[in-house]
Structures are given as structure tokens and as C-alpha cells.
Amino acid sequence: MLAGCAGPALEDYSDRGPVLTPQEFFTGELSARGVVKDFSGEVIRTFDADISASWDSSGVGTLNEEFRFDDGEVQTRVWTLTPDNGALHADAGDVVEPGTMRWQGNAINMNYVLRVSYGDGTIDVRMDDWMYLITPDTLINQTTMTKWGIEVGEIVLVISKR
Numbered sequence: 001m002l003a004g005c006a007g008p009a010l011e012d013y014s015d016r017g018p019v020l021t022p023q024e025f026f027t028g029e030l031s032a033r034g035v036v037k038d039f040s041g042e043v044i045r046t047f048d049a050d051i052s053a054s055w056d057s058s059g060v061g062t063l064n065e066e067f068r069f070d071d072g073e074v075q076t077r078v079w080t081l082t083p084d085n086g087a088l089h090a091d092a093g094d095v096v097e098p099g100t101m102r103w104q105g106n107a108i109n110m111n112y113v114l115r116v117s118y119g120d121g122t123i124d125v126r127m128d129d130w131m132y133l134i135t136p137d138t139l140i141n142q143t144t145m146t147k148w149g150i151e152v153g154e155i156v157l158v159i160s161k162r
Contacts, residue, residue: 013107020133034157
């Protein structure tokens with residue numbers, strides 16, 4: 001019965017292709033389109049984004065993201081991805097608990113805590129981020145957002161290489 005509550009394991013994707021390597025997919029100019037859903041599954045926002053990604057000679061990656069939401073809000077996030085024992089340590093300015101990006105086969109998983117605007121203030125939300133390479137140029141990203149272990153929303157987007 002408990003196995004039904006368990007989520008997917010990264011190892012479940014080890015034999016799937018096309019193979020997703022962050023340093024290969026997240027290079028150059030990318031675009032994204034997606035939705036933000038509330039706890040009930042209702043779409044509450046849509047967005048598009050531009051991502052500029054690069055890697056330096058020591059293997060550190062930078063993902064510069066600009067999100068434009070349907071309500072006019074614009075957000076920027078700059079990720080720094082640092083090699084860490086076969087994975088990537090992932091951090092950004094609004095990330096209060098950095099994550100570790102791991103990958104196998106066609107999938108990436110990353111779990112981190114993001115500080116987001118809420119009402120007149122902010123809240124910290126745990127993000128369980130799963131990415132799946134569908135074609136060499138197209139990735140689907142699904143993120144479950146939780147607070148105190150309770151699901152409060154979901155983000156679904158498609159990222160494409162330009």
C-alpha cells in the first residue's frame with residue numbers, strides 16, 4: 001500500500017531516451033511556455049520565458065531566465081549550476097534552500113525551496129522539479145509545489161531550444 005504513495009525514482013528513467021544531459025540541453029538560447037496551477041489544479045497564471053544558458057571552462061553553468069506572466073508581472077532568476085560529485089549544485093537569488101540536480105536517461109530531478117510573493121509578503125515553497133527530454137530540442141518540466149508537506153500548486157512548462 002505504501003508503494004502506491006511513493007513518487008517516481010530517477011533510476012526509473014535510466015534506460016529512456018533521448019539522453020538528457022544538462023550541459024548539452026541548457027546551452028544557448030531557449031524559450032519556455034507554461035502554466036501555474038493552484039492546489040485544486042485550476043490554471044491561475046500563464047507565462048512565457050526566455051532563457052540564456054552557458055557554461056564556463058570549469059563546468060559552472062549559468063541559466064539567466066526572464067518570465068513574463070499573463071498579468072503583466074516580469075520575474076528574473078539567475079541559476080548557478082556548480083559541479084558536485086556527478087551532480088550539479090543549483091542556486092539562485094530567490095532560492096532559500098539550494099537543490100541538487102541529478103539526471104539519468106531522459107530525466108532530471110531537482111528539489112529546492114523557493115521564496116515566492118504571496119499577498120503582501122512572501123512564503124517559502126518546496127519545489128519538486130522533474131524534467132523530461134522528449135526530443136533533442138524539447139523538454140517538458142513539471143514542478144510540484146508544497147508547503148508543510150501539503151501540495152499547494154503545480155507548474156507545467158515546455159522548454160525549447162531556439
